[in-house]
Amino acid sequence: MEPLNLFLKKLRLLVTRKRFGSELDEEMAFHRDQAEREFIDGGMTAEAAKHAAMRQFGNSTRVKEKSHEAVGFSFESVWQDLRYAARQLASNPGFTAVITLTLALSIGANSAIFSVIEGVLLKPLPYPHSEQIVRLFLTSAEYPKFPLNPFDFLDFRARNKSFASMAAFTRDDMQLSGSGEPVQLSGFGITSGYFRVLGLKPQLGREFDFNAEIPGNGQQVILSNRLWRTRFEGAADIVGRKITLNMKPYTVIGVMPEGTEHPGNDYHSLPYGESVDVWWPFEFEGNSSQRGSHYIEGVARLKDGVQPAQANAEMNAMMAQLGREHEGDTGWNVLVIPLYREVVGANQRMLWVLLGAVGMVLLIACANAANLLLARAAARQREVAVRLALGAPRRRLVRQMLTESLLISLLGGGLGAALAEGGVRALVALLPAGFPRAHDIHVNALVFAFTFLVSIATGVLFGLAPALQASRIDPKRGLYEGGRSSTGSARQGRLRNALVISEVSLACVLLIGAGLMLRSFLNQLHLNAGFKKDHVLTASLSLPQAVYKKDTDIARFYDRLMANLSTLPGVESAGAGSDLPWTGYDENAGGFTIEGKKAPPHQEFHARYHMATPDYFRALGTPLVRGRFFTEADKDGAPYVVIVNQAMAVRYWPNEVVIGKRFTFADAPKEKDWFTIVGVVADVKDKPSSPGAEPAFWWSHLQQPSRDMLVVIRASSDPRLLVDSLRDQVRRLDPSLAVADIRLMDQVADESIATPRFSFFLVGLFAGLAIVLAAIGTYGVISYSVSQRIPEFGLRLALGAPPGDVLRLVLAQAAQLAITGAVAGVIVALGLARVLRSLMYNVSPADPLTFTAVGLGVVAIALIACYLPARRATRTSPMIALRTE
Amino acid sequence: MAKKPDLLPGTLDMLILKTLTRAPLHGYGIALSIKRLSDDVLTVEEGSLYPALQRLLLQGWVKAEWKMTETNRRARFYTLTAAGRKQLGVELSQFEQMIAAIGRVLQDAQEA
Numbered sequence: 001m002e003p004l005n006l007f008l009k010k011l012r013l014l015v016t017r018k019r020f021g022s023e024l025d026e027e028m029a030f031h032r033d034q035a036e037r038e039f040i041d042g043g044m045t046a047e048a049a050k051h052a053a054m055r056q057f058g059n060s061t062r063v064k065e066k067s068h069e070a071v072g073f074s075f076e077s078v079w080q081d082l083r084y085a086a087r088q089l090a091s092n093p094g095f096t097a098v099i100t101l102t103l104a105l106s107i108g109a110n111s112a113i114f115s116v117i118e119g120v121l122l123k124p125l126p127y128p129h130s131e132q133i134v135r136l137f138l139t140s141a142e143y144p145k146f147p148l149n150p151f152d153f154l155d156f157r158a159r160n161k162s163f164a165s166m167a168a169f170t171r172d173d174m175q176l177s178g179s180g181e182p183v184q185l186s187g188f189g190i191t192s193g194y195f196r197v198l199g200l201k202p203q204l205g206r207e208f209d210f211n212a213e214i215p216g217n218g219q220q221v222i223l224s225n226r227l228w229r230t231r232f233e234g235a236a237d238i239v240g241r242k243i244t245l246n247m248k249p250y251t252v253i254g255v256m257p258e259g260t261e262h263p264g265n266d267y268h269s270l271p272y273g274e275s276v277d278v279w280w281p282f283e284f285e286g287n288s289s290q291r292g293s294h295y296i297e298g299v300a301r302l303k304d305g306v307q308p309a310q311a312n313a314e315m316n317a318m319m320a321q322l323g324r325e326h327e328g329d330t331g332w333n334v335l336v337i338p339l340y341r342e343v344v345g346a347n348q349r350m351l352w353v354l355l356g357a358v359g360m361v362l363l364i365a366c367a368n369a370a371n372l373l374l375a376r377a378a379a380r381q382r383e384v385a386v387r388l389a390l391g392a393p394r395r396r397l398v399r400q401m402l403t404e405s406l407l408i409s410l411l412g413g414g415l416g417a418a419l420a421e422g423g424v425r426a427l428v429a430l431l432p433a434g435f436p437r438a439h440d441i442h443v444n445a446l447v448f449a450f451t452f453l454v455s456i457a458t459g460v461l462f463g464l465a466p467a468l469q470a471s472r473i474d475p476k477r478g479l480y481e482g483g484r485s486s487t488g489s490a491r492q493g494r495l496r497n498a499l500v501i502s503e504v505s506l507a508c509v510l511l512i513g514a515g516l517m518l519r520s521f522l523n524q525l526h527l528n529a530g531f532k533k534d535h536v537l538t539a540s541l542s543l544p545q546a547v548y549k550k551d552t553d554i555a556r557f558y559d560r561l562m563a564n565l566s567t568l569p570g571v572e573s574a575g576a577g578s579d580l581p582w583t584g585y586d587e588n589a590g591g592f593t594i595e596g597k598k599a600p601p602h603q604e605f606h607a608r609y610h611m612a613t614p615d616y617f618r619a620l621g622t623p624l625v626r627g628r629f630f631t632e633a634d635k636d637g638a639p640y641v642v643i644v645n646q647a648m649a650v651r652y653w654p655n656e657v658v659i660g661k662r663f664t665f666a667d668a669p670k671e672k673d674w675f676t677i678v679g680v681v682a683d684v685k686d687k688p689s690s691p692g693a694e695p696a697f698w699w700s701h702l703q704q705p706s707r708d709m710l711v712v713i714r715a716s717s718d719p720r721l722l723v724d725s726l727r728d729q730v731r732r733l734d735p736s737l738a739v740a741d742i743r744l745m746d747q748v749a750d751e752s753i754a755t756p757r758f759s760f761f762l763v764g765l766f767a768g769l770a771i772v773l774a775a776i777g778t779y780g781v782i783s784y785s786v787s788q789r790i791p792e793f794g795l796r797l798a799l800g801a802p803p804g805d806v807l808r809l810v811l812a813q814a815a816q817l818a819i820t821g822a823v824a825g826v827i828v829a830l831g832l833a834r835v836l837r838s839l840m841y842n843v844s845p846a847d848p849l850t851f852t853a854v855g856l857g858v859v860a861i862a863l864i865a866c867y868l869p870a871r872r873a874t875r876t877s878p879m880i881a882l883r884t885e
Numbered sequence: 886m887a888k889k890p891d892l893l894p895g896t897l898d899m900l901i902l903k904t905l906t907r908a909p910l911h912g913y914g915i916a917l918s919i920k921r922l923s924d925d926v927l928t929v930e931e932g933s934l935y936p937a938l939q940r941l942l943l944q945g946w947v948k949a950e951w952k953m954t955e956t957n958r959r960a961r962f963y964t965l966t967a968a969g970r971k972q973l974g975v976e977l978s979q980f981e982q983m984i985a986a987i988g989r990v991l992q993d994a995q996e997a
Contacts, residue, residue, distance in 0.1 A: 009943055023951075024935065027912055027961045031931060034913040057931045066936040070943070 014076075024067055032057050059391040077396075078403070085404035095376065096408065099369045102773060103412030103458060106358070106365040108419030109766065111443070111451040113358045115424045116431075117351050118450075119441035121344055126261045128199035129301075132164075133263070134308055135342045136298030136315070139335040145266065148298050151288040152322060152329060153191070156298070159318055162311035166300035167194035171265055174278055176231070178244040185227065185245075185277035186270055189296075194279070195256070197301045198263060204228075205239040205254030212281035221245060222254040222279040250280065264343050264436065265297055272343065273439040291328030299339070312336040331603075343436045349838055350759050356835075357513060357766045360506045362458065364770050367499040367506075368777045370462040373405060374496055375784050377470045384470050394471040401470055405463025406456065413455025417448060430761065432754030465495060493785070500774075500781045501821040507767070507774035508825025508858045513836060514767035515850035517760040520841040524753050527842055530684035530693070531581050532621030535572075536712060536745035537719035538580055539726060541737065543707040552636065554705035557733060559632075562613050564729050565713060571725075572716050575616030576701065576709040578609075580745070581684045582752040585610075586694075594652055595662040595674065605663070607648050608686075608696035611706050616698075617643075617681055619712040620745070627659045627679035635702035639672070643679040648695035675699075688753050689841060712745070719744055759839065771858065774821075775865040782814050783869040790876055798878035810870035811863055818862030822855045897929065897937050898946075899980060902965060902973040905947060911960040912938060938963060946972050 013020055032053045039049035057063075069077065089096040124130055136156070138146040148156075148168060157166045167190060174187040195207045202222060211217055221243065223232070232238050242249040262276045270276065282296065302311055315334035323330040337345075377384075384397060421443050431438050469492060548554050558576055565574035579585035590606035599605050614630040625646060634641045642663075649658040658677055666673040675697075683693030701709070715722050723742055730739050750757070786793075793806050833845030843850075904910060904918045915938075916929045941947045946969030952962045965973070 005945075006943065009945075013943070023961065024939075026959070028931075028935065030911065030958060030960050031913040031916075033958075059932065063932045063935050066932065067939045070936040070939040 021064070021068075024064055028057070028060055028063065062391040081400045081403040082407065084400060085407045088404055089407065092376070095372060096411075099372055099408050100412045100415065102365045102368060102776075103409055103455075104415035104419060105769065106362040106773075107409075107413050107416030107451060107454055107458065108423055109358045109416075109769070110355075110362050110454055111416055111420035111447055112423030112427055113351075113355050113762075114450050115420065115443050115447045116427055116441050117355055118444070118446055120435075120437045121348060121351060122446075123437075123440055125263075125340055125343065126259060127263070127339075130199075130339060132302045132304075133197065133199075133339040134300055134302060134311065134336045135263075135339055136166075136300055137266075137335040137337070138294065138319075138332045140331055140333065145335060146332075147266070147294045148296050149291045149294050149328070150282075150284050150286075150296055152291055152319075153296060153298060154284060154288070155322055156315065156318065156334075157191075160300075160311075160314060162303060162306045162314045163300040164303045165193045165197045166298065167191045167197045168282065168296040168298050169194055169265065170282065170296045171270060172280075174245045174280070175247075176243065176245055176278075177247065183231075186275060187278040187280060188265075188276055189282035190279050191282050194299070197299050199301070200256065200260055202254035203257035204236075205252070207254060208279075208281045213284055215283045215285045218281045218283040219248060219250045220253045220281055221250040222256060223252060224256055224260060224274065224277050225258040226274060227277045228255045245278070245280070263299060263339060269434065271434055271439075272437050289326060291322075291326045300336075308336050308338055347436065347755070349835075350755070353513075353835065353839065354759065354762055354766075357510055357763050360510055361766050361770050361773070362454070364503045364506050364773045364777070366458055366462040367503045368773055368780070369405070369408070369458075370465055371496055371499050371777055371780055373401075373462065373466040374469065374492055374499075375780065377401075377466045378492060380470070381473055384473050388473065397471045398467045401467035402460065402463045405467070406459035409455045409459030409462070410452075412458070413451050416455070417443070417451045420447065420451065427762075430758055432758055433751065435755075469495065496781050496784070497817055500777050500817050501824065503774040503777045504818055504821025504858060504862060505823075505825035505828060507770040508822050508854060509829045509832060510763065510767035510770045511854045511858065512825070512829040512833070512850055514760065514764040515854050516833065516836060516840060516843055516845065516847055517756070517763050519847060519850060520839070520843045521753065521756045521760045523842040524688040524756060525749065528683070529581070529688075529749075530622055530682040531745075533745040533749040535715050535717075535719050536619065536621070537715060537722050537726065538713075538741070538743055538745055538748060539711045539739050540741040541576075541709055541711060541730065541739065543737070545707065547734070547736075548707060551705045554707055555636065555702050558613060558701060558705070558709060561711075561729060561733055562615060564732070565711075565726065566615065568722070568725050568729070570716050570722060572714040573615040573618040574711070574713045575613045575619040576711045577613070577616040577620075577698075578611040578706055578709065580710050580712070580748055581620065582686070582688055582749055584687050584752075586686055589665070589697075592663045592665050593669070595664075597652070605652065606695070607644075608694050610696060610698045611701045611704055611709070612643070612698040613701045613709075616701075616712060619714040621714065622684060623682045625680040625682060627677070629679055630698075630700045630702075632702070634678075634700040638703070640675045640703055641678045641700055642675045642697045643681055644677055644697045645681055645693060645695065646683050647693040648697055649680050651695045688749075689756070710741075756839070756841070771861055774858075775861050778814060778817060778862045779865040779869065781817070782810065782866040783872075785813065786810060786869045786873045789873070793873045793876045794878045797874075797876055803874035806874045806876075807870050810873050811866060814863055814866035814870070815859065818859040821862075822858045825858065826851055826855050896980065897933055898941060899973065899976040900927070900929070901934075901937060901941065901963075902946060902969055902976070905963055905965040905969070906973070909950075909952075909962040909964040911954070911962050913960075915963070941969070944972075945969075 035056055036046075036049045036053040039052045040046060044052060125133070127133060136148065138148060138152075140146070147170075150168070153166075153168045160166065169188045169190045172187055172189050174185050176183050176185050190208065192208045192210045192213055195201065201207075203225065205222070207222065208220060212220055223238070228234055228238060232241075232243075235241075238252050238255060241252050243252060244250070256279075259274065260276075261273055262270055264272055300311075302308065312334060315336060319329065319332055319334050323332070387397065388394070424441060424443050428438055428441050543554055543557060548557065562574050562576060565571055578587075585608070587609060588606050589609040591604045592606075594605055597605075612630060614632060614634070617624065617629055627643070630641065630643065644658065653661055658680055661677050662674040664673045664675060677697075681698075685693045711726070713719065713722055713726065726742070727739050730737050793809075796806060797803070829851070830846055837845050900919055901915055904915050904922075910918060912931075912934060916931065916934055919927055919929050938947070938949075941963075942949055946966060947963045948966055949961050949963050951959055954960050
């Protein structure tokens with residue numbers, strides 16, 4: 001029979017279900033009557049025949065149920081189970097609320113973290129066949145990721161066989177004027193083929209051709225969809241129009257469609273997403289044999305079937321060949337990195353660690369739910385026994401109890417999804433600035449599917465053990481004993497203890513993880529920073545070339561500003577430097593000559609170069625290790641002086657007296673070309689997470705003035721009080737000058753550790769949640785066990801045991817669970833901490849302090865959680881205890 | 886109480902259909918008929934009989950009608966339909982194949 005027909009028949013029977021039932025009843029009654037008559041005919045008494053007939057017929061309820069099942073839809077019994085489960089839950093609102101809320105919280109947290117993972121890691125990059133797109137960098141031992149030289153790029157593009165297309169780009173913003181207020185646009189200079197590499201096509205017009213790369217042809221521009229709509233009203237005739245950029249006319253040759261996302265860049269980076277406003281053609285100016293300057297970033301699309309490693313090998317061979325052709329190209333290799341890894345690589349592990357952490361919270365919530373269900377199953381033992389006795393198949397009972405736990409977990413999941421919606425918004429707000437693809441993080445269908453699956457898995461996970469346990473009840477015993485302590489409860493007790501132990505151990509693992517992250521975070525912040533970030537105000541100044549034409553003008557301005565600032569009340573010292581610590585400054589000077597030393601071949605001397613005024617180090621709190629700081633005397637005309645950091649001193653003058661040593665940038669140095677080292681200062685890393693400080697030196701700003709400087713003021717009290725005075729002092733010297741980026745050094749430092757702080761904050765949050773859940777779980781189990789042992793305690797007290805003994809008895813039980821859990825947790829954490837190694841800074845993954853503190857703390861918390869039930873045990877009245885027996 | 890052999894699995898439908906080839910019967914009649922024809926060897930459990938009847942009804946292999954018995958009581962009588970007769974043929978031939986196959990195996994085992 002065809003399925004449709006069968007379905008229709010079933011449907012008809014569903015509608016006439018009542019009649020179906022009554023007809024079946026009548027039919028069965030007839031059957032019993034017939035049988036009874038036969039027994040009477042066989043010589044039985046009426047009474048005996050009735051019983052015999054009923055016995056022979058068996059369980060009529062079961063027969064009816066089976067008949068219903070034969071003709072019914074399978075969902076009907078599911079519906080029955082659901083209604084039953086809903087009734088059960090509604091009759092026990094406190095229990096339902098506790099389980100549902102803890103699950104909602106943990107499922108919501110999981111969904112929120114998953115949303116981040118989905119948006120950042122799982123969602124494909126917004127380019128067709130994005131797996132073929134790679135980024136190109138130069139690499140050497142000193143500079144793992146270095147931008148390309150434009151003429152190297154041209155050779156790469158012309159000679160390679162691995163790539164379908166190759167392009168380069170570099171950030172350079174532009175000012176749009178003309179109609180309306182002038183605005184600063186984020187812009188990129190791109191080579192021809194840039195959009196072809198990304199697999200994108202202009203929605204209007206075309207992209208740049210090779211002609212545009214020729215110097216002088218570059219006054220063309222491609223607009224973003226957003227700019228086109230907001231500034232040019234989406235004019236259909238925009239292509240061909242001239243617009244004013246940087247006070248010059250540019251011809252619009254194309255408009256990119258909506259959703260044209262920036263693939264990310266290393267230098268002066270712009271956020272991912274639709275963050276670029278204009279693209280202009282990169283012009284290859286200059287002498288193509290000069291290969292020393294590196295400032296463009298490469299991006300390319302692999303040919304079908306070519307692996308990044310193959311392409312990398314080809315490029316390395318090519319680079320070696322270029323090294324033979326041009327002196328400036330020696331010592332480099334090429335780095336081909338898949339775009340995906342370049343975008344998310346650094347954060348991948350952290351996100352998986354977070355998902356792992358939040359998954360553990362969910363497991364703890366599951367264990368808690370399972371424990372609560374077990375406790376309730378014990379209370380429902382008699383009900384289950386009765387239903388078994390009435391012929392309910394065990395399979396059906398298991399299904400029914402699973403239905404109940406699934407209903408709870410789905411309720412929790414629904415609520416959790418709502419929480420996730422809010423949680424994701426909070427998470428995105430918490431993400432460090434510039435986090436890749438943050439704009440791609442949303443709660444979407446995939447996240448809902450994940451939430452749903454997690455909810456189902458959760459329900460089965462915490463429902464299965466209690467359900468199986470309940471179905472194992474022996475109906476006879478269950479009925480006789482009425483749910484009192486039985487052998488079943490010993491097994492249950494063991495299961496419950498195991499659950500609590502695993503809860504405690506998981507919480508322990510999370511706390512250890514959080515502890516390690518906290519220590520690593522604090523280490524980054526405080527360990528050998530090389531400066532003191534408190535009480536420091538910073539600001540940036542930029543002297544326009546039009547006004548400050550000569551070096552002496554620049555030097556004089558900063559000299560006077562510093563002098564004026566230092567006399568202000570509340571200022572301890574005021575200085576200025578080319579950069580601030582921990583801001584990722586990485587300007588290098590290479591190729592200098594050290595007096596009396598020769599650089600090994602292909603390893604020229606190099607170091608980070610900076611400028612500093614006399615009080616710069618004093619204001620930052622960077623200690624002087626040897627020699628002296630700059631003074632007013634280190635000015636133009638005086639012998640050139642430099643200050644080096646310890647890393648530079650150790651690198652180039654190991655075990656030597658550094659003060660008085662000299663180096664020069666001149667090829668044929670005269671006496672005045674030498675820079676003499678007058679001081680050594682403590683190391684400051686480029687970024688807090690850098691493994692160590694790079695060799696670096698400082699020029700005296702009076703001898704090597706720079707227009708763009710960062711002012712650093714150390715205050716004796718709150719540095720914020722000095723903001724107005726700073727503005728005032730600058731205005732007095734030059735009213736047209738803007739004081740930008742006014743920030744506390746504390747803030748600057750904070751931003752530089754935003755990522756470790758983010759992960760520590762979340763893991764800490766999850767660990768906190770975990771320990772609260774574990775404490776609730778321990779409390780629940782001990783509390784239940786106390787209530788089971790009330791008669792025993794009553795008896796003990798009646799026989800004269802001091803209450804303290806009873807207290808100790810209960811706490812000992814709790815301690816046993818907690819210590820077992822803590823030990824297991826410590827062992828698991830030791831195994832897992834390896835995963836965290838890359839997220840750690842200067843902390844051993846087996847840090848004894850963290851492990852000991854967490855282990856003891858967890859046991860203490862568990863004991864505190866059990867104190868209430870333990871106290872209750874000591875207050876047992878012997879009378880009550882005996883009466884319950 | 887001596888244990889009676891269980892019905893071979895899957896044969897209940899066939900037995901019910903076969904019983905109904907002679908005349909329409911009610912549930913009790915079917916159970917009685919199978920019991921008598923098998924010389925009390927086969928007992929149809931009521932717990933299986935009624936669900937099976939519902940299944941056969943649903944498949945359209947039998948029809949049910951409320952009629953009066955000789956003793957003037959209302960009872961549901963089941964009648965074999967044309968589709969049911971065809972199904973019986975199918976099941977019988979499958980059953981015979983099965984029995985023949987089992988027989989061959991057993992015979993082989995005896996000879997060995």
